[in-house]
Amino acid sequence: MPIRLVQEKNDLTVYLQGEIDHHGARGMMLALDREVSARDPRELTVDMREVGFMDSSGIAVLLRCWRRQEETGGTMRVRNVPAQARRVFTAAGLEKIIPMDD
Amino acid sequence: MTAILNQATLLFPSKSSNESFARATAACFAAQLDPTLEELGDIKTAVSEAVTNAIVHAYPRELGVVTLRLRILEGGVFEVSVKDKGVGIPDVERARQPLYTTGDDSRSGMGFTIMESFMDWVRVRSLPGKGTTVTLRKRITPRMGGAR
Structure with missing residues (x-):
């Protein structure tokens, strides 16, 4: 599974792993849907330090998580975004929607 | 007419597992212009987008051929074209x-x-009904000491 989870009380940290492209995005989305829904966290943190590459498929993955948190009254933030992924988020204006650390 | 200094062409079926192969190959070819890591990342990302479009949209029901043509043009310019014979x-x-x-x-x-x-x-x-060709160019900024 291209994700790793660390739960602390009501909060959940998800570590995305590997290269996020169209080929892998569907599997990652399904894994996130299943794991995040099962835990229903108050705060969801998506940690991207283990992501080696990300194209616009990653935007759809994160927006889906963000919508889920919005609908269930939770919050979401993204941290440790590698430089290449950061440029993709900036080009798409995603930082205006989802809070990103540093 | 801009001179073509180097060229390579790659043909592959429109399988999504070829997305990473295509962007890595494009980055390897572009490496001869001594790009920065940021420039290489930009090329990988743009190629990934263009190839994904061909795989997802050009051939929605069956596999087709995607042609990746890589070029080095005069003036330190990297060019990549992604061609399909899909739905258009x-x-x-x-x-x-x-x-x-x-x-x-x-899809976003x-x-x-x-x-x-x-x-x-x-x-x-x-x-x-005939297909699509997307052509992308990026000028790689010369760096100190870089052989060109």
Whole structure:
């Protein structure tokens, strides 16, 4: 599974792993849907330090998580975004929607 | 007419597992211009978007051939074209708009926006029923001590 989870009380940290492209995005989305829904966290943190590459498929993955948190009254933030992924988020204006650390 | 200093062409079936192969190959070819890590990342991302479009949209029902043509042009310019013989794009202007997608909810509709912001030049030629060719160029900034 291209994700790793660390739960602390009501909060959940998800570590995305590997290269996020169209080929892998569907599997990652399904894994996130299943794991995040099962835990229903108050705060969801998506940690991207283990992501080696990300194209616009990653935007759809994160927006889906963000919508889920919005609908269930939770919050979401993204941290440790590698430089290449950061440029993709900036080009798409995603930082205006989802809070990103540093 | 700009001189072509080097060229390589790659043909592969429109399988999504070839997305990573295509962008890695493009980055390897571009490496001869001594790009920065950021420039290489931009090229990988833009190629990933263009190849994904061909795989997802050009051949929605069957596998087809995707042609990746890589070039080094005079003046330190990297050029990549991604060609398919798929369904074509009826309205290219509309397809290039941010958030526009005919894909499912795993697509963001930001592919062309990213190609445009990461590359210096983007050209889309498409004929419905005949196919699409997307050509991207990026000038790689010469660095101190870099052999060119």
